[in-house]
Amino acid sequence: MAETQPILTLDDLPAEAVEGRAVFVRVDFNVPIKDQKVLDATRIVGALPTIRTLLERGAFPVLGSHRGRPKGHFDPALSLLPVAKELEHRLGAPVAFCRNAIGEQALGAVRALTNKQRGSGVLLLENLRFHAGEKANDPEFVAELSKLADCYVNDAFGTAHRAHASTVGLAAASKHKAAGALLEREVGILGGLLASPKRPFLAILGGAKISGKLETMQSLVETADRLAVGGGMANTLLAASGHAMAASLVEVDLLDTARNIINRCKERSVELILPADLVVTESLSEEQASPPTVRTLSQASLASGEMAVDIGPLSQQAIAQAIASSATVFWNGPLGVFEVPPFDAGSVAIAEALSACEGFTAVGGGETVAAVNAAGGASSINHISTGGGASLELLAAKPLPGVEALRKGAAS
DSSP states (O other): OGGGSOBOBGGGSOHHHHTTSEEEEEOOOOOOEETTEESOOHHHHHHHHHHHHHHHTTOEEEEEOOOSOOTTSOOGGGOSHHHHHHHHHHHTSOEEEESOSSHHHHHHHHHHHHTSOTTSOEEEEOOGGGSHHHHHTOHHHHHHHHTSOSEEEEOOGGGTTSOOIIIIIHHHHOSEEEEOHHHHHHHHHHHHHHHOOOSSEEEEEOSSOGGGTHHHHHHHHTTOSEEEEOHHHHHHHHHHTTOOOTTSOOOGGGHHHHHHHHHHHHHTTOEEEOOSSEEEESOOOSOSSSOOOEEEESSSOOOTTOEEEEEOHHHHHHHHHHHHTOSEEEEESOSSOTTSTTTTHHHHHHHHHHHTOSSEEEEESHHHHHHHHHTTOGGGOSEEOSOHHHHHHHHTTOOOHHHHTTBTTOOO
16 A cells, blocks of 8 residues: 555655756745844755755755745745745855746746756745645646656655645656655654654653644554643643643543543553643733732642643653653653743753653654753754644654655656
């Protein structure tokens, strides 16, 4: 079956399809920009190995990416022009920029690129989502993109869960196709967490709602040896266990589901680590005459009007101990209201514990990565995923359209 087949990699591309030829590379350059400056170049740096490999093989990489949600229309605030400048700096090679992703302007830019010395330059196209056909996987838009190159490489794991023109349609329309180094690594590592993790395997999940990660949580309950939950997700599990959560965020419609998860952990002897203590307050609003009272409860029993906003020191210690004694750890989602200090303390503490872990560590999700960076431990993490939604869907054992399109034997 197609889903059991390995994905095509750069090593599968024949030399004649690469050397001296334009190669369309779907990258994920959806990066934050302010005042025409890239604020976080993590995704750009992540794409460099694939770009450099293609350059070394004499190819002319033609890069396509989205940025933001322009809804099919040109939006100068979401232009990729600042990315071209940052990429040129990081790559140490010329990067041309085309102000359109298709049409004569794009074709002319590709011709100009391929007239250069082989392996000497890169072309970045303007935001693919300036065209409605990108998200719609419109055949006409796919046909326009396919005019740019016969060879296709997808290195955008962050959009691999989307069936868009540049992630699925172009893969099917291309004579030669492959996964880039970043995509190959993401699929290999995260897929390995489900298939054959070194044990004990600890999964840490946080964030506001169980509903956003329900399938991932249910999948990890079947795979992990330990499951630690914090943030708003823990509130619903605590409420399902009989604790009074007062004004805390609780998904009342998922209480039965939460009970099923708790029971399944018991059935599989999965150690479920819920907060033993909570940091609580009556308000997160800064527009008050006096700051709200903040206290730490040793038990999950809140007074009327209080809400849980972070895990307390006992909970931090329990998760840190589980991290220290685990051979594999995956973490996605903050364990408190991370964006409002000091309620980021629990997440930062767990990030510090993770950076000291001797086992294999992997993290995913923007705020989770931010916590790791705040703790100064990013260099100690074995794998920092570039895809939040994609990583969750992969760990939920759901097929990713952008990956399935690159399976050996997939239709072309």
